Amino acid sequence: MAAAFLPTATGLFCGSRVTGTVGAPCPSALRPAPPPSLAFFPRRAATANGGVDAAAAAAAAARRAPLRASVAAPPPPAPLLPVPAAATHRATRGLRGVRPIHTALITGASGGIGAETVAALGQLYPDLRCLVVAVRDTEKARARLLGSDGELAANPRLAAATVLVQVELESVASAVAAAEEAVAALDRVAGCGLDLFVANAGVMACPQAVTEDGFEKQMAINHLSHAAMTRTLLPALRAGGTSADGTAAGPGRAVFVSSTAALIASRYTALPLPNVRTAPTAAPFTSYKRWVQYGESKLANAVWAAGLAAREAAAATGVTAVSVHPGVVATELGRYLLPGWLAGRMGTPPAGLAARAVKVAGLKTPPEGAVTSVRAAVAGADALDNGAYYIDGNVKSGMLKMLGDPAAVGAFYDETLAALDAVSA
Ligand SMILES: NC(=O)c1ccc[n+]([C@@H]2O[C@H](COP(=O)([O-])OP(=O)(O)OC[C@H]3O[C@@H](n4cnc5c(N)ncnc54)[C@H](OP(=O)(O)O)[C@@H]3O)[C@@H](O)[C@H]2O)c1
Numbered sequence: 461m462a463a464a465f466l467p468t469a470t471g472l473f474c475g476s477r478v479t480g481t482v483g484a485p486c487p488s489a490l491r492p493a494p495p496p497s498l499a500f501f502p503r504r505a506a507t508a509n510g511g512v513d514a515a516a517a518a519a520a521a522a523r524r525a526p527l528r529a530s531v532a533a534p535p536p537p538a539p540l541l542p543v544p545a546a547a548t549h550r551a552t553r554g555l556r557g558v559r560p561i562h563t564a565l566i567t568g569a570s571g572g573i574g575a576e577t578v579a580a581l582g583q584l585y586p587d588l589r590c591l592v593v594a595v596r597d598t599e600k601a602r603a604r605l606l607g608s609d610g611e612l613a614a615n616p617r618l619a620a621a622t623v624l625v626q627v628e629l630e631s632v633a634s635a636v637a638a639a640e641e642a643v644a645a646l647d648r649v650a651g652c653g654l655d656l657f658v659a660n661a662g663v664m665a666c667p668q669a670v671t672e673d674g675f676e677k678q679m680a681i682n683h684l685s686h687a688a689m690t691r692t693l694l695p696a697l698r699a700g701g702t703s704a705d706g707t708a709a710g711p712g713r714a715v716f717v718s719s720t721a722a723l724i725a726s727r728y729t730a731l732p733l734p735n736v737r738t739a740p741t742a743a744p745f746t747s748y749k750r751w752v753q754y755g756e757s758k759l760a761n762a763v764w765a766a767g768l769a770a771r772e773a774a775a776a777t778g779v780t781a782v783s784v785h786p787g788v789v790a791t792e793l794g795r796y797l798l799p800g801w802l803a804g805r806m807g808t809p810p811a812g813l814a815a816r817a818v819k820v821a822g823l824k825t826p827p828e829g830a831v832t833s834v835r836a837a838v839a840g841a842d843a844l845d846n847g848a849y850y851i852d853g854n855v856k857s858g859m860l861k862m863l864g865d866p867a868a869v870g871a872f873y874d875e876t877l878a879a880l881d882a883v884s885a
Pocket residue numbers: 567568569570571572573574595596597600627628629630659660661662663664681717718719720785786787788789790791792793794
C-alpha cells in the first residue's frame with residue numbers, strides 16, 4: 461500500500477528498507493532529523509544544510525578523492541535553487557525548489573517518458589552544462605529532442621550541450637562503452653562529473669530471447685546493463701557536477717525507472733538473475749513467462765537502487781539512489797502487445813481525441829508519466845528517502861516487500877556485480 465507523507469522522524473521506512481543492509485547506517489540518521497514528511501518538496505531546505513561555501517567545500521573534497529572507500533561524513537546537500545518561471549511542463553508544477561544539477565545522463569529518451577523527462581529537465585535547468593542522452597537509435601533521438609519542434613528546440617544552448625551516445629542495452633559491453641563515452645563527454649564539455657543518472661530505457665513483455673551475454677533479454681536491458689552503467693559512472697557520480705564558475709553541486713543521484721509490475725515478482729525473497737550459461741535447464745529458458753520476466757527485471761531496478769543507496773551511504777559518498785513507478789503511461793512500451801498500427805502511434809504525446817481516449821482508458825500521458833522520475837531527480841537530498849521506491853509523483857511506497865529485507869537487497873546487489881564481472885571476464 462502506498463504511504464504518503466508519513467513521518468520520517470519515526471525512522472519506520474528507512475529502518476525497514478536499507479538500513480543495515482550491508483552495514484549501512486540509515487542515511488537520515490547521518491543528518492539532523494527532518495520535519496515530518498515523506499514528500500519530496502515539503503519545504504525549502506536552502507538554509508538548513510549550511511551555506512553554499514560549506515556545500516562547495518565538502519563537494520570539492522569529495523571530488524579530490526572520489527574513489528576513497530570511506531570518508532568521515534557525507535557532504536551536506538547543496539541549497540535548493542528556485543524553479544525558473546518559464547518552467548511549465550507538467551512535471552515541474554508545484555515545485556518549490558530544485559537541487560542544483562549541472563550535468564545529467566538519461567537512457568532511452570528517444571520517446572515516451574524519457575523524452576518528457578528531458579523536456580522537463582531542460583525547463584528546470586536551462587543552463588545545464590552537459591546532457592548526455594544514451595539511446596539505441598541516435599537519429600530517432602535527434603529528431604525527437606533536437607528537431608525543429610523537439611523537446612529542446614526552445615533552448616538552442618542546451619541543444620548544443622546535448623551529446624547523443626549510441627547504446628544497445630542488450631549488451632553489457634555496449635552499456636559499459638556508452639557509460640565510458642558519457643564520462644568522456646562530461647569531461648570534454650563541462651570538465652566535471654555527473655549530477656544525475658536516469659536509468660529510464662526499458663522493454664516490456666517481449667518475446668523470449670537470450671542476449672549475447674547469456675541473459676534473459678528483459679533482465680539484460682532493464683536491469684543488468686543499467687547496473688553496468690551505474691558501476692562505470694560511479695566515480696563521476698561521486699564527484700558530481702560543477703557550475704561554469706566552478707561551484708560544485710555535490711554528489712550525484714541515480715534514478716531507476718521501475719514499475720508496479722515488480723509486484724508480479726515481489727513474492728521472491730531472493731531475486732534470480734537468469735543466465736543461460738549457469739542455468740540452462742531452469743526458467744525462464746525452459747518455460748518463459750513474459751510478464752514474470754518483466755516483473756523480475758523491474759523489481760531488480762528497485763532492489764538495485766536500494767542496494768546502491770545502502771552501499772554509498774555506508775561509504776558516506778553522498779551519492780543517492782531511488783526507484784520510481786511512473787504510472788501506466790501511453791507510450792511505445794506496449795509495442796510487443798499492441799497491433800503494429802497502434803504501437804507506432806504511441807510514440808508521440810497524444811492530442812485531441814487520442815488524448816481523450818487515453819484519459820478514458822485510465823492511462824497517463826507521457827508528460828504525466830515523467831512526473832515521478834523528474835521529482836525524484838530534482839528533490840533535495842533532505843526530502844528524499846535514499847533507496848526508496850516512489851510512485852505517483854512523490855509518494856513513497858512500501859509495496860515491494862523485498863526492499864524491506866536488507867540481506868536480500870545486499871545479496872542481489874552482490875549477485876549483480878558478480879554477473880557483470882563474469883561477463884567481462
Ligand atoms: N509506459 C508505462 O506504462 C510504464 C509503466 C511502468 C514503468 N515504465 C518504465 O518506464 C521506462 C520508459 O518506458 P516508456 O513507457 O517511455 O517506453 P518507450 O516509449 O518504449 O521508451 C523506451 C525507451 O527504451 C529504449 N530501449 C528499448 N530497448 C532498448 C535497447 N535494447 N537498448 C537501448 N535502448 C532501448 C527505447 O529505444 P527505441 O526508441 O530505440 O525503441 C526507448 O527510448 C521503462 O523502463 C519502462 O519499463 C513504463
